[in-house]
Amino acid sequence: MLGKFFKKPDDDMGGRVPPGQSLTTRFPVLTYGPAQRYDASEVVVRISGLAGEKAFTWADLLALPQTTLTYDIHCVTHWSKLDTTWTGVRVTDLMQHVELDPAARYVMQHSVGGYTTNLSLEDFVRPENLLAHTFDGEPLDAAHGGPLRLVVPHLYFWKSAKWLTGLEFMPADRPGFWEKNGYHMRGDPFKEQRYDDD
Ligand SMILES: Nc1nc2c(c(=O)[nH]1)N[C@H]1C(S)=C(S)[C@@H](COP(=O)(O)O)O[C@H]1N2
Numbered sequence: 540m541l542g543k544f545f546k547k548p549d550d551d552m553g554g555r556v557p558p559g560q561s562l563t564t565r566f567p568v569l570t571y572g573p574a575q576r577y578d579a580s581e582v583v584v585r586i587s588g589l590a591g592e593k594a595f596t597w598a599d600l601l602a603l604p605q606t607t608l609t610y611d612i613h614c615v616t617h618w619s620k621l622d623t624t625w626t627g628v629r630v631t632d633l634m635q636h637v638e639l640d641p642a643a644r645y646v647m648q649h650s651v652g653g654y655t656t657n658l659s660l661e662d663f664v665r666p667e668n669l670l671a672h673t674f675d676g677e678p679l680d681a682a683h684g685g686p687l688r689l690v691v692p693h694l695y696f697w698k699s700a701k702w703l704t705g706l707e708f709m710p711a712d713r714p715g716f717w718e719k720n721g722y723h724m725r726g727d728p729f730k731e732q733r734y735d736d737d
């Protein structure tokens with residue numbers, strides 16, 4: 540059954556497919572625990588920690604510039620999906636409206652349901668990272684994190700929190716949910732940083 544949907548790349552597609560990954564044209568759902576359901580009217584992204592306190596509502600987010608980008612995503616469970624198209628607010632555009640304390644070095648993403656995942660500020664503030672609400676021109680499915688998720692395509696996909704509710708800026712790194720359970724603190728797919736001893 541797997542062979543029908545997952546195929547080993549014939550080559551690495553000119554360097555696009557990280558080691559140990561297979562391509563899929565489906566879009567698998569990976570959620571620890573139940574999928575969360577909430578309405579766009581309930582969306583709030585709270586800024587906390589080493590930054591001026593602030594909360595972005597759905598309307599605030601839609602008032603920011605909207606960007607559509609196409610890129611590849613890589614899951615630590617060995618699937619990669621090429622050319623996924625997302626629309627949302629660039630992290631770099633959001634950060635224009637956040638008063639960051641210069642002591643901030645890391646950020647924790649928080650989600651409905653309690654999922655968390657950590658990033659360094661360099662991995663977070665990149666022009667391709669999106670607070671995404673649209674996939675392939677359609678509102679993002681709840682199963683995939685709709686109404687709003689983060690997409691950080693250069694790291695394994697567990698670093699992209701679904702149902703985003705908060706961004707907590709931190710002076711030092713701290714493990715999120717999967718990182719506490721043995722996953723790598725950074726998760727670069729091209730370096731195969733799957734587990735904390737990789
Ligand atoms: N809130 C939340 N975000 C999450 C997860 C989760 O369980 N809860 N799973 C992560 C993992 S392990 C992966 S691989 C991707 C899966 O996203 P998808 O279900 O859209 O494929 O979401 C990440 N973000």
Ligand SMILES: [Mo]
Nearest residue numbers: 569614615697
């Ligand atoms: Mo994952």
